[in-house]
Amino acid sequence: MNARCTYDLTVASGAALPARRLFFAPASAKIRHIGDKPGHCRRARARLASANNPAMLKTGILNPAVLSLLARVRHTNTLVIADRGFPFWPEIETVDLSLVDDVPTVAQVVTALRENFVIGRLFAAEEVKGANAPDKLDRHLAALTGLPISFEPHVGFKKRVPHAIGLIRTGDTAQYGNLILESA
Template structure:
């Protein structure tokens, strides 16, 4: 049976991820993140909270070598300690990862250089991340 049986099953997400090369970036965003017409967007939001940014990250990190993660500084001031710990725990599972938090306005300035954006149903304020392939 040649059909994919596990991991990411969405063909649009697989196609996007397959085109990312060394030092290219990919954005994983929440449900309310602005639309960027200059970059490809794969919208996998199903409903409020499904899937989450971390759901996508947890699947990606199985086969996607991540060298850097960017996130808005505002994430830490607009979320509970539990939410911050959940993100930090997921980031910590990635070997040799560098996580940088920068002002949201600077975060958004990096978005147009990404290969693409995966939009989720995540409601986490400032939970968006940019992944750079290693």
């Protein structure tokens, strides 16, 4: 710190901290530069800016409920990505992202999750192949490129659901378009 600078530093509890702790203060601390030449100390100005403007997510998944759900998934745990018609499972935490038809789609959610979630394998209902138009099926499966997929009857697929950590509901209109992602 510059000898000409004085700083007023308080934390959320209202307690004042010694000036020497300025650069180790928690992000919630409020720092105020006091003196005749405010802003001449670059480090103080940078710390002041970060303390008064807490960091926020600017890229990747922004939804806090989805982030919380992902944070609890461990090795070989599963996560269901469901279309809009998938039944409600009261025993499973559900994050509903549906807005209108096909916003977002299962494929869009999987694409976003792949940045933060290591997918070991996927489970899908085999009925998805016959119940959807070829162009819709191609768009649906395009997000799954390079991932091992196990197709099984929808009845068997639904037996896996109660063991999932959570369920993300989308606005997807693809019939049987649900997926179960297993973490690697």
